[in-house]
Amino acid sequence: MNHLSAPVLPQIPDIVISRLPIYLRTVRLLKEQGVEVTSSQELGELLGLSSAQIRKDLSHFGEFGKQGTGYNVAYLCNQLEKILKVDCVWPVILVGAGYLGHALASYTGFEHRGFRIVAVFDNDPKKVGGAIGSITVQPVEAIPAVVRQHRCQIAIIAVPASAAQQVAHQLIEAGIKSILCYAPITLTVPPYIRVEYIDPVIHFQHMTFYLEKGCIEE
Amino acid sequence: MNHLSAPVLPQIPDIVISRLPIYLRTVRLLKEQGVEVTSSQELGELLGLSSAQIRKDLSHFGEFGKQGTGYNVAYLCNQLEKILKVDCVWPVILVGAGYLGHALASYTGFEHRGFRIVAVFDNDPKKVGGAIGSITVQPVEAIPAVVRQHRCQIAIIAVPASAAQQVAHQLIEAGIKSILCYAPITLTVPPYIRVEYIDPVIHFQHMTFYLEKGCIEE
């Protein structure tokens, strides 16, 4: 590395990155509604954020707006998709063919937002060979080959908590880089693996802190 | 109000509250594993947080540990459940009887963490009257009566994005106070209503920012 190397782009805070998909979701909605121009203020009102926050977040990546006018919806949409690298479709594998796995594999909303479930796995022999839409459930032993074949970097864990950690190991072993975990446990993974969690009970328990107690029993 | 009123307990940051359910989940896991005592350091390692953060978070609510020893797992568990008001079971209603609604209504993991789905609603006449486990799907018109009957404060929205905002209105009208929204949109609600969101695509798009681009097409 010499002093003429490309400048290191300033480390962008993860909390900023975490808001971009929300911005994208909303800007795409405006686009679908035929809105051509929007402003940080309008977006802020739709999202419950300050306009300053939205402008500052976007300014990390360039200048997308025009003073006095605001943002061109189609252009901003494009730019956000580029930044998040979702101007294409990413292959995703799914482990767990229970009710939740079925719901995820059957959901038609992934594709146009940049993701496609390309394979489903389960270790229950009764489920292996079964079909979910056009996808046939495979045994977990097949994971490494499928990951290699699709160059897949993302996986969903939709198995019971008791099996999740072991599945995570297998996925990482197979080359998966990011995991979306629906099992209600915190996974132990190497630092170069990214894990995100979805657990509705975490949200419920967050809500109840602020509610007046009103329960059924116990 | 006079000067002898109970002191206002110092406003606890919401970000602290948001971590408590994670702590509870982990402490309960330790309890189930037969662990009797733990420490902020052990919890921190399990959760990928600093021990200081955990101690400081807990210190907002009292002194639960013993110097030199750490925390009694059963006691800490109890205290966290009390703080979050989940030392009981909360009734929850679910709107949307598609694949996702089925998965949620069939999930057996809610009950022992403080929640029970007491009713399911859908506006599709083909679904109304159908059964999910022991629950019969009702028309959305029945929401107000059921909410009153169970004194239910929490609802799940599991309908398509196009219907979610209207459902939210109906729920709020019926007296619901907190909403867990699985539809991929940001709801517009009055300030006294709490909404939390679950949208896997948001997590995927967060992941792809950090991944090397590797797509199928487009």
Add this chain to the structure above:
DNA sequence: CGCCATTTGTGATAAAATGATCAAAAAATA
């Protein structure tokens, strides 16, 4: 019993995130 190894709870400090302000630019209007 005294010493050592632990671990908590907390005040002080540092870092990060948010919010306020404003010049400059663009479009609308007169």
Add this chain to the structure above:
DNA sequence: TATTTTTTGATCATTTTATCACAAATGGCG
């Protein structure tokens, strides 16, 4: 064309959040 209104992007100030570091307990052990 000149003026007003709007809105961005940047800078600075404030608030919030996280980390550090240590006194005070606690239990184990020789």
